Amino acid sequence: MRLIEIRIPHLGEGADSGAIVNIFVKEGDSITKDQTLLELENEKAVAPIPSPQAGVVKKIHVKVGDKVTVGQAVLSLAESGAPVSTGAAPAAPSITAREAVAAPKAETHHESKIGAPPAASPTVRRMARDLGIDLTRVRGSESGGRIGVQDLRAYIQHLQFAPQASASAPAASVKPSAEKHHFEKWGAVERKPVSSLRQKIGQKMTESWTTTPHITQFDEADITALMAYRKKFAAAYEKKGAKLTVTPLLIRAVVSALKKYPSFNSSLDEEKHEIVLKHYFNIGVAVDTDAGLIVPVLHDADKKDLFSLAKELDQLAEKTRQRKVSLDDLKGGSFTISNLGGIGGGHFTPIINKPEVAILGVGKGALKPVAVSGGNFEPRLLLPLSLSYDHRVVDGADGARFLRHIVETLENTQESDVKI
Ligand code: CAO
Secondary structure, X not given: OOEEEEEOOOOOOOOOEEEEEEXXXXXXXXXXXXXEEEEEEEOOEEEEEEOOOOEEEEEEOXXXXXXXXXXXXXXXXXXXXXXXXXXXXXXXXXXXXXXXXHHHHHHHHHXXXXXXXXXXXXXXXXXXXXXXXXXXXXXXXXXXXXXXXXXXXXXXXXXXXXHHXXXXXXXXXXXXXXXXXXXXXXXXXXXXXXOHHHHHHHHHHHHHHHHOOEEEEEEEEEOHHHHHXXXXXXXXXXXXXXXXXXXXXXXXXXXXXXXXXXXXXXXXXXXXXXXXXXXXOOEEEOEEEOOEXXXXXXXXXXXXXXXXXXXHHXXXXXXXXXXXXXXXXXXXXXXXXXXXXXXXXXXXXXXXXXXXXXXXXXXXXXXXXXXXXXXXXXXXXXXXXXXXXXXXOOOHHHHHHHHHHHHHHHHOOOHHHHOO
């Protein structure tokens, strides 16, 4: 009987770590292949981790609340059947004991002597930044001391294998502490842990804000007629099981603009110096949940009519609010819409959802006096639109054109476009 280590599998792009929220087995349990072992709160969702094979649980190496990363061993299993290919991961970023021992030794030798940043690819730098790791402490094993992904892995593993060493490593605890502010001195305070979702939101926002040159452009769309059509056909949509709100109409207008201006439906491959133009139209929609902001993706929005968009969005948003959204629902977005209009407010400056290059922020449609012919004013329903984009990929003139296209699509929507 062979003892195998069950490790955290690769769960998807950007989902490289998380916190354990549930463990469903105990030592001595016999388990079947694909049985859920534990749940990981990961990349804005709770992901079940199934067993890649049947066996008897010999040792559980983690507890609820522990933070784990891809490749980390969570459980030892005495194999009861024939060897099976391990979907959940022995092959993931594994590390030998020798490497683990070598890493603590090597780490202290790699403070940057001249203060210059060590050589590493943008991917490695991004990973290090996301994880709060100071690259000057990582030993580079590639030519000229360049740091590769494997070196970063070894360093992370070292921090896990040698907690006493990591505790004394200033690089692993560079985050500023609130302790020094002595908030308690000024009145009663309460402290609560920052959830792994909040941490992830923080990492993503900081990364995007600090690495992408944002421009935000503002415009307004007259949606008086559009809202009249919505009101007229809302009951018919409802009868067929969909709620026609503002967001599906926005998705439709955005897809039309993305088709006309493909650079907004792209990503920048910083390593290869290429712009990756996507031929699919997967629209991320920011959803406000009790736990924080989550952005599920409505896939292939260009292939869906307004009714399907309305129905699918409603279901996706509900699943997201209940934290039942799957990792696949969170992946593959090509452009994001953040509609705060159901809550209120006007223009704002949304942060780009990397690796996308643009995001549309929508405020609440409000009645305003608009000048019409003859020097008169009419009350019109105006929708505040804010478009943020990556100036490395898109210039201001195209930003204005793209946003204008959205405005015009919303304003020129005909009754027959909404009718069901
Ligand atoms: N202007 C005016 N009214 C609006 C509107 C807007 N921009 N957007 C929505 N509404 C209306 C809807 O039509 C609906 O009206 P009825 O009750 O009369 O049908 C009502 O406000 C409630 O809308 P909703 O929020 O349920 O509508 P939606 O389907 O358009 O939006 C979703 C779905 C998921 C985008 C939204 O619920 C949500 O979570 N928004 C928050 C997004 C967010 O947090 N962004 C911040 C990101 S940065 O931190």
